Amino acid sequence: MDPRELTTVDVDLTAAQWTKSSYSGDNGGQCVEVARNIPGIVAVRDSKNPDGPALVFSPDEWKAFLGGAKGGEFDLS
Template identity: 65%
Template sequence: MDLTGARWRKSSRSSGNGGACVEVADNLPGAVGVRDSKDPGGPALIFPPTAWRAFVARVPGRG
């Protein structure tokens, strides 16, 4: 999948001290991208929007 137009945003749960940092691109047609912000040129996981919403809905401490 071409991620050239992806607008990545860092998770509000990511730590600011260089630890676990996740970025999400939810502006892609029919897909949600997830990547490690410390390795922006590295691999990205791609999920269908329904699967991503189901995952986020089950994240503990959300809301």
């Protein structure tokens, strides 16, 4: 399978406890929310569309993403 392909899965996120960064404030900005309380997955959604789709990652995938973000891997400049 090509690692760039997306896979659609049905995951029950009704028990998800969503959190967002304390840096995001309450001003209606562009934020993501993360749920890490469901075993085996990390879910990410748009805070402005809580009933919309969520991206679901394995904990290892999420850790790799955070490491890349902190390390500047995704910087545009």
